[in-house]
Amino acid sequence: MKYEWRKREKDIxxxxxxxxxxxxxxxxxxxxxxxxxxxxxxxxxxxxxxxxNCHS
Numbered sequence: 001m002k003y004e005w006r007k008r009e010k011d012i013x014x015x016x017x018x019x020x021x022x023x024x025x026x027x028x029x030x031x032x033x034x035x036x037x038x039x040x041x042x043x044x045x046x047x048x049x050x051x052x053n054c055h056s
Contacts, residue, residue, distance in 0.1 A: 030054075 006013055012022060030050075037043070 012024060
């Protein structure tokens with residue numbers, strides 16, 4: 001299911017006509033570090049595994 005972040009979090013992502021202070025809630029994120037070609041088969045397999053097993 002696609003996550004509609006622009007619709008769900010309008011206060012954070014969509015620009016306003018005037019500058020304002022916005023409180024940003026904490027978010028979970030994933031960082032991948034390493035070396036090598038990210039376009040090879042191992043990277044593709046790992047990304048598919050992650051999206052099936054960890055993404056919610």
